[in-house]
Amino acid sequence: MSEQAGRSPRRGMCAAVLSLEGIVVGLSTPVMATLSDVSLGTALAVGLGLAAACFVVAGMLRSEAGYAAGWVVQVAAVALGLLVPAMFVLGGIFAALWATAYFLGRRIERERAERLAYEAGTSTDS
Template structure:
C-alpha cells in the first residue's frame, strides 16, 4: 500500500506546485499567501510519504484530498483534479491493502 499511496502523493506535489503557479497569476491572493499554502501542502505530501505505515496517516491523506478539492475555489480546475486524485487515493488505499493481504498470504504459504 505504501508504494501506491506514495506515488499518488508525489503526483499531488507536482499538481499542487502547478496549481500554485496558476493561483499566483489568476487569483487576488498575494504571492506569499499562495506559496505559503502551496508549500505547506507540498511538504505535507512529501512527509506523509514517509509515515504511511503509521496510524492515522491514511486519514491525514484523506484530509489532504478534501483540501485539494476545496482548492478549486481558488483554481477551478482543482475541483476536477482534486476529485481525480481523491479517486487515485481511494484506489491506492483499497488495492494496496489487497496487495498487502495477498503478500502476507503468500509469505505464510511459503513458510509452511
C-alpha cells in the same frame, strides 16, 4: 521472508500518488497567484504548504496515522478548487488515485498474508 515479501504495495503506491500530487499542487501556486483573486503571500502559503504536506505525509506512511493524514491531504487538494477551480478536477483525480492505491494496496497485502499463511501451513504438513 524474502525482501520482496516485506515491501508494502500500499505504501509504495500511496507514496507515489502523494509525490506526484505534491508536484501538481506546487505548480498550481503560480496559477493561483496570477489567475485568481488571491494575494501572492496566500498563494505561496496555501500552494507550497499543501505541496510540502504531500511530501511530508508520503514519508509518514510507515504508520496508519500517515494514511489518515493522506486522506486529509486529499480533502485539502479538492478544497483548493475554491481558489483555483481547475483543482476541483485535479484534486478529484488525485483523490480517486489515492483511494485506488489505498484500497488496492490493502487488498494485495491481505492476499499476500493469506498466501504466506497458506504456504507456511502446507510446508509444516509435509
